[in-house]
Amino acid sequence: MDNTQPLGFSTRAVHAGDPERAVGAAVTNAVYQTSTFFSEPNGGGEVLYTRYGNNPNQLALQARIAALEGAPACLVVGSGMAAMTAAMLACLQAGDHLVAARALYGGTRTLLDREFARLGIRTTYVDFHDSEWASAFTDRTRAVLVETPTNPLLRIVDLRPIADECSRRGAPLIVDATFATPANFRPLEHGADVVVHSATKYLSGHSDVTAGAVAGRADLLDLALQRARILGAALDPHAAWLVERGIKTLAVRMERHNRNGMAVAEWCEQQPGIVRTHYPGLASHPDHALAARLFGGYGGMLGVELAGGDAATRFVRALRLAKLAPSLGGVETLVSEPRHTSHAGLSPAEREAVGIPDGFVRFSLGIEDAGDLIADIEQALAVARTP
Numbered sequence: 001m002d003n004t005q006p007l008g009f010s011t012r013a014v015h016a017g018d019p020e021r022a023v024g025a026a027v028t029n030a031v032y033q034t035s036t037f038f039s040e041p042n043g044g045g046e047v048l049y050t051r052y053g054n055n056p057n058q059l060a061l062q063a064r065i066a067a068l069e070g071a072p073a074c075l076v077v078g079s080g081m082a083a084m085t086a087a088m089l090a091c092l093q094a095g096d097h098l099v100a101a102r103a104l105y106g107g108t109r110t111l112l113d114r115e116f117a118r119l120g121i122r123t124t125y126v127d128f129h130d131s132e133w134a135s136a137f138t139d140r141t142r143a144v145l146v147e148t149p150t151n152p153l154l155r156i157v158d159l160r161p162i163a164d165e166c167s168r169r170g171a172p173l174i175v176d177a178t179f180a181t182p183a184n185f186r187p188l189e190h191g192a193d194v195v196v197h198s199a200t201k202y203l204s205g206h207s208d209v210t211a212g213a214v215a216g217r218a219d220l221l222d223l224a225l226q227r228a229r230i231l232g233a234a235l236d237p238h239a240a241w242l243v244e245r246g247i248k249t250l251a252v253r254m255e256r257h258n259r260n261g262m263a264v265a266e267w268c269e270q271q272p273g274i275v276r277t278h279y280p281g282l283a284s285h286p287d288h289a290l291a292a293r294l295f296g297g298y299g300g301m302l303g304v305e306l307a308g309g310d311a312a313t314r315f316v317r318a319l320r321l322a323k324l325a326p327s328l329g330g331v332e333t334l335v336s337e338p339r340h341t342s343h344a345g346l347s348p349a350e351r352e353a354v355g356i357p358d359g360f361v362r363f364s365l366g367i368e369d370a371g372d373l374i375a376d377i378e379q380a381l382a383v384a385r386t387p
């Protein structure tokens with residue numbers, strides 16, 4: 001093998017963080033289901049303790065994710081929210097100001113509005129598609145937070161101008177790229193300092209584990225690790241092992257998610273029972289050109305608008321393959337209505353104003369056969385037509 005050639009994405013997904021090669025050694029990483037490890041006498045050496053984030057399963061998973069993101073350092077923790085908290089606390093303290101995208105995961109929004117606000121960290125929300133976004137910066141701005149693609153409209157932002165403004169001001173750019181995964185988009189290659197993932201979603205990919213990851217600049221990751229240790233955000237070793245196993249198939253799963261996304265979106269766009277289809281792979285999506293330039297694939301998330309809330313309820317109840325459940329990124333297709341989940345805190349008028357009218361249905365398309373997913377949607381649309 002030519003050692004000078006950089007390994008491809010799929011190869012890294014399968015092999016980065018592998019155990020040492022030795023006769024008789026296990027081919028896969030063992031699960032170190034232990035809270036603690038033998039120490040040096042007299043307190044010498046690094047203390048290994050699972051809450052400290054230096055359990056071998058945590059380290060192996062971190063190496064794998066860092067290799068996929070092209071990150072100098074990575075930290076894995078017990079959930080996506082723990083990852084978000086650790087990333088933000090690496091950058092922010094009392095008195096600091098954050099500029100954040102208005103379209104954010106609900107939990108992140110609550111973290112900023114309720115918890116960080118209480119601790120004296122102020123947030124200004126902006127729409128990064130509005131050319132005036134830079135006016136939100138103040139001389140106290142210490143970080144910028146963006147989610148791309150967003151939930152559930154799948155809006156995509158160009159990170160480069162934001163990253164340029166951030167580096168002029170010395171404020172790290174933090175990007176939640178849970179919906180994209182490193183298979184489709186790697187924010188660090190576009191100027192971001194830190195990328196955050198809910199590994200509960202595509203990275204693990206089987207809807208059977210809760211985990212989070214932060215990857216990026218080594219100095220910030222060092223601070224994130226220090227804070228995660230004290231917050232007690234550690235990822236359980238078995239959960240780390242499950243995420244690691246999931247990542248080995250990330251590239252092939254994402255290929256299928258991307259293909260199913262395109263096939264189902266193109267079909268949905270032709271249906272008279274569907275008012276509007278939101279998918280970045282469609283020319284009708286407002287960020288299609290950006291997605292085509294920046295993304296390796298358009299993903300498995302899809303939004304469709306039905307004639308109203310009642311039609312949406314009849315539709316989701318009638319689906320036989322797709323499961324009505326929150327969350328996303330698993331091998332099975334999940335469906336949800338944002339008005340009852342991510343956007344339940346808004347009034348119908350407020351939802352309408354942000355482009356999510358009642359009748360909006362969000363799909364996390366799995367890796368089933370596209371024809372079966374389409375047939376399921378088709379029969380549910382027929383049911384939804386008749387009150």
Ligand SMILES: *Cc1c(COP(=O)(O)O)cnc(C)c1O
Pocket residue numbers: 079080081082105107108147151176178179197198199200201210211212
């Ligand atoms: C799910 C999700 C989170 C939170 O992750 P948990 O693993 O549920 O804590 C954060 N951001 C995005 C975009 C998500 O989809």
